Amino acid sequence: MWWLAVGHSQVGGMLAQVENKTPTEWMKVCDRLGSELSTTATVRRMRRILSLSYHDLPYHLKACFLYLSLFRERYEIKRGALVRRWVAEGFVGSGCEWTPEETTDKYLDEFVGRSIVTPTWVASNGVVKCCNVHDIMLEVMMENCMDENFLLAGKPKQACPPAACHGDGNRA
Incomplete structure (x- = not known):
């Protein structure tokens, strides 16, 4: 290195x-x-290796992984807010054993364990309260979002195509 x-x-x-x-x-x-x-060939190889982080994930974690690309690099992501967002988006259903919030906590712990997110604040009981996404991992997330048609990215004030808009496509 x-x-x-x-x-x-x-x-x-x-x-x-x-x-x-x-x-x-x-x-x-x-x-x-x-x-x-x-x-750069080295950077391309590194991105391919990091892409394995996505491709190796169980199916139920992939949407949560891609959702992390909404946060800009080094942005401090609060655990509680992220948990509520994932639940609201429907990425986490109610399982037999755990509540959606408990399930989402387990998902985030999985991302920390895989070094997909970096803890920035850990409580005294060991629970990660805040984390962020490294810039190179964010690039990998964005590439996968494009491949999966997960996000529509555009310039501010750019009209979105009617098929991509929520609602009836009419904009005020």
């Missing part, structure tokens, strides 16, 4: 050399860097 440290120092050096530090110039650097990262 020495190449990762070298890569970090190279990127840092490149960023330090930006002369005109305007938002436009930073966006140019970001675009160049992003396109390079997406084409």
Whole structure:
């Protein structure tokens, strides 16, 4: 993994050399860097390996995995709010043994155990109260969302296609 440290120092050096530090110039650097990262063979291999995290999941966890892509990178996701969202979306039904909330807690614990999410706050009893998604894992989630047609992503204020809108498709 020495190449990762070298890569970090190279990127840092490149960023330090930006002369005109305007938002436009930073966006140019970001675009160049992003396109390079997406084409690097090592990064492609790493994404394929991380994609196994999704493909290896039991069916009942896949929608919950994809739902995590709604949160921006490093956003602190509160356990209670996430549990309520998954239940409200219908990703978790009532099982014989557990309530939907208990089932969802088990799902989140599974994601922590698989390193799909990173705990950011753990209570004294060991329960993860907040977590986030690493940026590279978020990219993998987004790729899987596109493959599964799970989310419709668009620009703000962009009209959604009538078939994708909830309701009758008429917008006010």
